[in-house]
Amino acid sequence: MKSIIKTVLLLLGGISFITACSDDRDGNPTILHPTTFALETPSYASSTITLSKAEPLALSWQQPDFGYPAKVNYQIQVSLTGKFTTSLKEAAKGGTADFNELTTVYFSKNVELAASELAQALQDLGGWTKDNVPAKQKVYVRIKAGYPNVDTLYSNSIELNVVPYYIEPQQVPEEPDAELYFTGSKFGWGTWNQLVPVKETVGKNDEATPTFWLVVYFDADEEFKFAPQAGWGNDFGYNDVKITDNAGASPSNANGNIKIGKAGWYLLVVTNDGTKRTISFEQPKVYLQGPTIGNWDCKPENLFTVPTTATGNFVSPAFVASDVVRMCVKLNGFDWWRTEFVVDANGAISYRGNGVEQSDVAVSVGKRCYLNFSTGKGEYK
Numbered sequence: 180m181k182s183i184i185k186t187v188l189l190l191l192g193g194i195s196f197i198t199a200c201s202d203d204r205d206g207n208p209t210i211l212h213p214t215t216f217a218l219e220t221p222s223y224a225s226s227t228i229t230l231s232k233a234e235p236l237a238l239s240w241q242q243p244d245f246g247y248p249a250k251v252n253y254q255i256q257v258s259l260t261g262k263f264t265t266s267l268k269e270a271a272k273g274g275t276a277d278f279n280e281l282t283t284v285y286f287s288k289n290v291e292l293a294a295s296e297l298a299q300a301l302q303d304l305g306g307w308t309k310d311n312v313p314a315k316q317k318v319y320v321r322i323k324a325g326y327p328n329v330d331t332l333y334s335n336s337i338e339l340n341v342v343p344y345y346i347e348p349q350q351v352p353e354e355p356d357a358e359l360y361f362t363g364s365k366f367g368w369g370t371w372n373q374l375v376p377v378k379e380t381v382g383k384n385d386e387a388t389p390t391f392w393l394v395v396y397f398d399a400d401e402e403f404k405f406a407p408q409a410g411w412g413n414d415f416g417y418n419d420v421k422i423t424d425n426a427g428a429s430p431s432n433a434n435g436n437i438k439i440g441k442a443g444w445y446l447l448v449v450t451n452d453g454t455k456r457t458i459s460f461e462q463p464k465v466y467l468q469g470p471t472i473g474n475w476d477c478k479p480e481n482l483f484t485v486p487t488t489a490t491g492n493f494v495s496p497a498f499v500a501s502d503v504v505r506m507c508v509k510l511n512g513f514d515w516w517r518t519e520f521v522v523d524a525n526g527a528i529s530y531r532g533n534g535v536e537q538s539d540v541a542v543s544v545g546k547r548c549y550l551n552f553s554t555g556k557g558e559y560k
Contacts, residue, residue, distance in 0.1 A: 363403025522557035
């Protein structure tokens with residue numbers, strides 16, 4: 180009898196275990212993978228929206244059906260073509276952007292988009308300046324939904340008609356730059372080139388505005404951006420700076436990159452005082468200084484000749500004496516020795532920068548200095 184009772188209890192326990200497992204499985208949802216979701220067309224889509232006067236624009240969409248309530252991240256994307264193939268961020272590394280993704284992340288399916296935020300996104304995408312903002316613009320809007328580690332999908336797009344307006348660029352770098360680099364289309368958006376600091380302008384105890392420079396050859400239509408380190412992050416371009424062109428470079432906006440209009444050699448100068456950055460294109464004037472030219476005044480007769488090609492040499496006047504050679508570029512507001520450099524014993528162009536004073540290099544009367552800024556090499560002959 181005890182054996183029968185034990186057997187019955189074991190059977191009942193097994194049935195309970197099977198039932199419990201079945202209940203557990205029934206409680207675990209099956210994750211679905213939707214391919215799209217619906218963005219609703221707002222009532223104001225039938226009229227033209229003047230963004231400079233508009234109230235926040237209400238947008239609503241349906242939550243993507245993942246099979247259960249999921250915490251989804253949403254971002255707004257805008258396009259001037261409706262194609263949504265290449266983002267402005269992607270185009271910064273090469274290509275042409277046809278949409279811009281706004282940075283604000285939402286967790287609700289009912290939001291209000293500030294008209295100014297939309298205006299800024301369109302301005303960045305279109306590369307509009309103060310003088311070429313269109314009178315009217317057709318805009319396409321869609322929503323990106325991201326379910327972390329599961330799916331990313333996009334809504335349908337809706338069409339809006341807007342009157343854009345120009346927003347002045349904000350000059351708000353985080354801190355004065357300690358170093359500065361640039362990369363661009365010529366370098367596959369991967370090789371970073373360091374600019375030279377003007378001596379005693381970089382560092383915690385320096386009172387002058389951090390200033391950097393470089394003699395560089397730009398091709399026509401070449402695009403580039405800057406960063407305070409040799410890599411992406413806190414990078415900045417046309418929309419983030421004030422640009423001065425004193426050399427006929429004709430820079431323009433290309434998806435937030437700086438695009439060169441006229442090929443040639445330029446003296447590139449960048450400053451950052453912690454509240455704004457400025458970029459100046461100057462004439463590439465390189466001067467011989469001191470006893471080997473007979474004066475310390477950066478006179479016209481001290482100038483190196485400027486090559487016409489990217490691979491050409493800057494050539495100094497003939498040395499008038501056998502002595503220690505000195506040379507520089509001259510920046511407004513700075514003594515010449517703050518931007519001094521020399522061809523060292525290894526044949527490299529060695530910049531004084533913010534380092535220690537360089538070793539003397541003696542040269543012979545009648546010879547000249549040849550500088551190749553593209554290779555970073557030079558020689559006396």
